[in-house]
Amino acid sequence: MNRQFREIMDQLSEEQGSTTAEFAMVTLAAVAFAGLLISILSSGDVRGMLMGLITKALSL
Secondary structure: OHHHHHHHHHHHHHOOOHHHHHHHHHHHHHHHHHHHHHHHHOOHHHHHHHHHHHHHHHHO
8 A cells, every 4th residue: 555655646746846837838828818819909990890890789
């Protein structure tokens, strides 16, 4: 039983830190995607198109 426990603990210690690195990469990707969306949605052409869609939807 102790041998199996030690083997499991050894395997877990090798993976230590990988979750934190994965979390950091996902967070970085989400921030980059949010920045891209903000830059696209704040452009004049897209803003005009969205306002046209909203105005049309509300006038029904």
